[in-house]
Amino acid sequence: MKITQAHEAEWTTVSNHRGGRIEFKTLLIGTEGAPDNYYLSLYKAFADFVAPAHRHNFDQIRIGLSGKLNYGKHKDILPGEIGYFPEGQHYGPQAQEPNSDCVGLVVQFGGASGHGFMSQRQLREGFHALCQVGTFVDGVFRTSGDTPPTGVTKNRDGYEAIWEAVNGRPIEYVQPRYGAPIHLHPHGFAWQEINDDDRVLIKPLGTFTERSIELSQVKLASGAIYEFPLRAGIRLVYALEGEGGCNGRTWTKGTAIEIAADECARFVATRESLLFVHGLPIFASHDVADPAAHREALA
Known part of the structure; x- marks a missing residue:
């Protein structure tokens, strides 16, 4: 189990491959090179942030915490x-409203295809390497001069x-599984009791793709205890409200927790709490033994 407190982390830039x-x-x-590699972070987009219409070869979850996060025309x-x-789904262009910063939680992770997710270390080092041969303008890489270096595409x-x-x-993209990004309104979902205990409530928000990518929320009353059922894949938990303990570790509002595959996790709330829960895609052992062969099979 991994636990990180948001108040102990500092705001930093990873790369400037987008505008603003x-x-x-x-x-x-997560684990660099693994098909379920991931990056869980808080993000702060400032009013000048822009990005062209684009798509990714990985999956992404975003949760709004304050302000409006724009992801397309009239889409916040x-x-x-x-x-x-x-993965593979176009969205954008993105442009924050004037004088409108926003803060949210983002999880970027390898999708159901098994193509994986480029780590932030790789992203940062790749950005600095390309800055030696070109520039990034409003989310587009432009090479210096008329003839780009071998293997580098202009614009x-x-x-x-x-x-x-x-x-x-x-880069490869899979055929999109959905017709558009999925925008969820959790307040429209009903809470459900677990084991007839009204102190422990769950709000399933959806299970996606053949790899069982799961989204849910859990609400715990003060003093409530909840033991997550075992799961064959990684589960990420972020405390939106409240405080308590898990397996001898303390969590508060803003705590992020990784529960490993098949790991027991017993949460005890010391005050009323709201947890966001995200189950990463589940891959069978033969899917991860040879990622290169898996990619070829999908091509």
Whole structure:
């Protein structure tokens, strides 16, 4: 089990491959190279942040905490709302409203295809390497001069340019499983009792793809105890409200917790609490033994 307190992390920039200013508080990171690698962080998008219409070869979950997170024309994630951006799905262009900063929680992770997720270390190092041969303008990488270096594409989406420079091959996208990003309004879902105990409530928000990507919320009354059922994949928990303990560790509002596959996790609330729960995709052992072969099978 991993636990990180948000108040102990500092706001930093990872790279500037998009336009304007955005900062992150790194909370938890997964295993680089694994198909379920992930990056869980708080993000702060400032009023000048922009990004062109684009797509990713990984999945992304965003939760609004304050302000409006724009992800397209007349499309904003408000506090308490959740956006699921599946791999291969276009969205954007993004532009924050004038004088409108926002803060949210974001999980970027390898999607059901098994293509994985480029780590923040790789992203940062790739960004600095490309800055030696070009510039990033409003989310687009532009090479210096008329002839780009071998293997570097001129006027390319910033993330795509970095990914290809890091991996040394063209980026691949799967056929989108959904017709658009999924915008969830958790307040419209009903709470359900667990084991006829009204002190422990769960709000299932959805299970996505053949890899059982799960989203839910759990509400615990003061003094309530909840033991998560065992799960074959990683489960991420973020405390939106409250405080308590888990397996001998203390958590408060803003705590992020990774529960490993098949790990027991017993939560005890010392005050009323609200938890966001995200189950990462579940891969069978034969899916992760040879990621390269798995990619070829999907091509």
